[in-house]
Amino acid sequence: MTKQLTSQQLDALAKDLDAIREEAMSQVGERDAQYIRKILRLQRLTEIGGRGLLFLGFNPVAWLAGSTLLGVSKILDNMEIGHNVMHGQYDWMNDPRLHSNTFEWDTACDSDSWRRTHNYEHHTYTNVLGKDRDYGYGILRLTHEDEFRPEHRVQFISYVLLSVFFQWGVSLHEMEADRLYKGEVKLRDKKPLMKAILKKGGRQVFKDYLFFPLLTGPLFFQTLLGNALANLIRNLWSSTIIFCGHFPEGVQTFDESVCDNESRGHWYYRQMLGSANFQGGRWLHIMSGHLSYQVEHHLFPDVPAHRYVEMSPKVQAVAEKYGLPYNTGSFGRQYLTVLKRIIEHSRPAPKKLAAA
Amino acid sequence: MSITQTTSNSLWQRAYRQFSQALVNSDSLQHYVEPLFQPFTQWGGFSQQRAQLEAIRWESDQVYTLVLRPNKTWQGFAAGQFVELGVEYNGARTLRCFSISSSPEQFQREGTIELSIRVQPEGKITPWLPQALQFSQSIGLSQAMGDFVIEDAHKKHKRLMIAGGSGITPFRSMLTQACADSDCTDTVLVYYASKAGEHLFADALNEIAQNTPSVRVVLLDTERHGRLQASHLQQHCPDFCDRDSYLCGPSGLIRGARDLLADWGVADDQVHFELFGSAPVDVDSADAGGRVQLRQSGKSIQADGSRSLLDEAESVGARPQSGCRIGVCHQCKCRKTSGVVLNTRTGARSDSGPEDIQLCVSVPLGDVEIDA
Numbered sequence: 001m002t003k004q005l006t007s008q009q010l011d012a013l014a015k016d017l018d019a020i021r022e023e024a025m026s027q028v029g030e031r032d033a034q035y036i037r038k039i040l041r042l043q044r045l046t047e048i049g050g051r052g053l054l055f056l057g058f059n060p061v062a063w064l065a066g067s068t069l070l071g072v073s074k075i076l077d078n079m080e081i082g083h084n085v086m087h088g089q090y091d092w093m094n095d096p097r098l099h100s101n102t103f104e105w106d107t108a109c110d111s112d113s114w115r116r117t118h119n120y121e122h123h124t125y126t127n128v129l130g131k132d133r134d135y136g137y138g139i140l141r142l143t144h145e146d147e148f149r150p151e152h153r154v155q156f157i158s159y160v161l162l163s164v165f166f167q168w169g170v171s172l173h174e175m176e177a178d179r180l181y182k183g184e185v186k187l188r189d190k191k192p193l194m195k196a197i198l199k200k201g202g203r204q205v206f207k208d209y210l211f212f213p214l215l216t217g218p219l220f221f222q223t224l225l226g227n228a229l230a231n232l233i234r235n236l237w238s239s240t241i242i243f244c245g246h247f248p249e250g251v252q253t254f255d256e257s258v259c260d261n262e263s264r265g266h267w268y269y270r271q272m273l274g275s276a277n278f279q280g281g282r283w284l285h286i287m288s289g290h291l292s293y294q295v296e297h298h299l300f301p302d303v304p305a306h307r308y309v310e311m312s313p314k315v316q317a318v319a320e321k322y323g324l325p326y327n328t329g330s331f332g333r334q335y336l337t338v339l340k341r342i343i344e345h346s347r348p349a350p351k352k353l354a355a356a
Numbered sequence: 357m358s359i360t361q362t363t364s365n366s367l368w369q370r371a372y373r374q375f376s377q378a379l380v381n382s383d384s385l386q387h388y389v390e391p392l393f394q395p396f397t398q399w400g401g402f403s404q405q406r407a408q409l410e411a412i413r414w415e416s417d418q419v420y421t422l423v424l425r426p427n428k429t430w431q432g433f434a435a436g437q438f439v440e441l442g443v444e445y446n447g448a449r450t451l452r453c454f455s456i457s458s459s460p461e462q463f464q465r466e467g468t469i470e471l472s473i474r475v476q477p478e479g480k481i482t483p484w485l486p487q488a489l490q491f492s493q494s495i496g497l498s499q500a501m502g503d504f505v506i507e508d509a510h511k512k513h514k515r516l517m518i519a520g521g522s523g524i525t526p527f528r529s530m531l532t533q534a535c536a537d538s539d540c541t542d543t544v545l546v547y548y549a550s551k552a553g554e555h556l557f558a559d560a561l562n563e564i565a566q567n568t569p570s571v572r573v574v575l576l577d578t579e580r581h582g583r584l585q586a587s588h589l590q591q592h593c594p595d596f597c598d599r600d601s602y603l604c605g606p607s608g609l610i611r612g613a614r615d616l617l618a619d620w621g622v623a624d625d626q627v628h629f630e631l632f633g634s635a636p637v638d639v640d641s642a643d644a645g646g647r648v649q650l651r652q653s654g655k656s657i658q659a660d661g662s663r664s665l666l667d668e669a670e671s672v673g674a675r676p677q678s679g680c681r682i683g684v685c686h687q688c689k690c691r692k693t694s695g696v697v698l699n700t701r702t703g704a705r706s707d708s709g710p711e712d713i714q715l716c717v718s719v720p721l722g723d724v725e726i727d728a
Contacts, residue, residue, distance in 0.1 A: 120652075
């Protein structure tokens with residue numbers, strides 16, 4: 001069991017972490033603007049390069065390179081640009097292209113509904129069972145505290161399918177199908193959302209599976225397949241990154257009762273215990289949108305993400321000071337523990353655990 | 357919506373927006389390409405109207421004049437109008453509004469305009485701008501805006517101009533233009549500064565008065581003469597009630613002048629005014645203030661009505677889009693989902709239902725929820 005902190009300790013923790021945040025925010029400026037613009041340029045170049053190469057799709061090498069580049073561009077757009085921009089990390093730049101209110105990303109998921117569920121629900125109720133709908137995405141069972149249902153026996157297959165169709169999964173996630181089914185939400189109230197999902201999804205289909213394929217004329221099918229591959233690369237990658245953020249071994253879950261009158265210190269405490277980092281090189285961090293620093297991201301969701309790198313040692317020192325775990329490991333190790341966890345929980349809890 | 361785009365609804369433009377949305381998730385394909393060229397263009401990319409700096413002239417130790425040459429697409433202006441300057445300050449796009457202090461005639465003749473700017477000691481942009489322009493000679497410039505101009509129908513009316521502090525700038529433009537046009541309409545300018553000798557353009561104004569018999573310039577300072585009062589006008593411009601009045605300066609002066617003129621029975625349509633500097637947040641209403649709920653960030657603030665919703669939101673770390681901060685540029689337009697707000701610029705109360713409001717000039721009257 002992780003160390004429990006007294007309310008005085010929690011207040012002190014909040015103060016220490018606030019100080020780290022203040023220090024970073026006071027430096028935000030020109031450097032961050034230049035950084036995100038550089039990434040924006042890279043995203044444009046990879047997309048134009050990728051789509052351009054697909055015009056040579058009769059050549060398998062060009063086809064593969066084009067599809068991969070396009071996949072990389074979608075990853076940059078979704079992870080390092082979209083996700084971070086929509087957290088408001090660059091709102092201070094006052095640039096309509098990079099403002100959380102207006103940003104729209106290259107994925108089937110409509111940004112408006114995502115901003116609400118992700119920024120508010122997931123980041124407020126991180127890993128609170130029954131409140132954080134991102135915990136297992138309403139499909140996977142990842143803790144024995146979750147009730148076992150027969151469909152969990154095949155949840156590894158559900159997981160693979162979710163990863164393959166991740167953009168559509170995230171998009172439909174907003175519909176709260178499980179709550180609709182139970183009658184907790186009315187279909188009528190979901191009408192505007194349904195329209196938004198259809199509109200956004202339709203646009204993505206139009207672009208990737210009609211417009212650009214048609215533009216390449218006789219290479220219609222090659223381009224269509226290339227775009228599908230690019231989407232697949234992005235889906236698998238983002239799903240893997242996101243699963244590594246909250247589901248590796250040692251990441252804790254919380255009961256709904258903790259949310260009543262929760263102090264800022266306890267919120268920080270819960271974010272630290274409910275997130276996990278992974279280590280790697282500079283490009284792994286960029287391609288993951290710095291969600292490799294998931295702990296820092298959850299503590300400071302609106303600080304420009306590339307600053308997590310320099311904030312991390314300070315956060316680790318704070319964790320050590322209060323005897324809290326700082327969950328990190330190599331990318332491979334963290335991912336393996338996620339897979340292990342998915343498989344482990346596809347069976348009901350062993351008797352002795354259930355009794356305890 | 358971008359800074360430069362206006363909502364237009366011709367079928368073509370709608371189709372283009374849809375197409376652009378589908379392809380690049382943005383209202384304009386231009387937005388998509390711009391970042392590629394950003395190292396070569398500055399502020400706002402190619403869609404943004406720009407100007408080149410010709411010179412910086414210090415009028416006093418606190419006021420400088422930028423002499424700017426707008427690029428070819430700039431459409432000119434009428435004396436009394438203002439422009440937005442767009443600069444990038446430490447990575448952040450920032451807009452500030454300034455009245456043009458030179459005449460349209462100068463623009464036609466030399467292609468330049470002048471903006472006279474007072475250094476705000478607490479401000480971040482005005483003290484920084486002169487040094488910044490040493491490095492980048494190019495600056496974002498909007499088309500001219502504002503209806504503080506002498507309309508054609510009023511050209512022949514006798515005028516009273518009341519200026520306070522840097523509020524002299526549009527009058528300098530109007531008087532210089534009148535001079536160039538040999539427009540002999542009877543004009544009295546009453547110009548208040550805080551101390552003697554602090555009047556901007558004093559020499560230029562006196563020169564105009566000397567060369568143009570129909571123009572009189574009266575320089576007053578509040579230190580010796582006190583604030584605007586009826587006796588000042590009676591003394592220097594006894595027929596002020598018969599004149600068209602033009603007011604520009606700090607909010608206190610404008611309010612005082614409007615009240616005074618109304619008391620003397622001057623009709624509203626004879627009075628034209630332009631607020632200068634930050635829009636005042638002064639609400640007499642007893643119900644000002646309330647709980648402000650920010651939907652997107654989930655934050656909530658107890659506001660007392662002394663600050664704009666933009667300031668309130670920023671005080672808790674929210675960063676809604678913003679611009680001029682004085683209710684002009686509409687960049688901070690934001691959806692109010694419920695509650696009543698007062699627009700301090702127009703004095704209008706909103707309805708209680710959902711509508712777009714300007715955060716920088718709105719204060720809550722009771723509990724308000726906004727989509728920021």
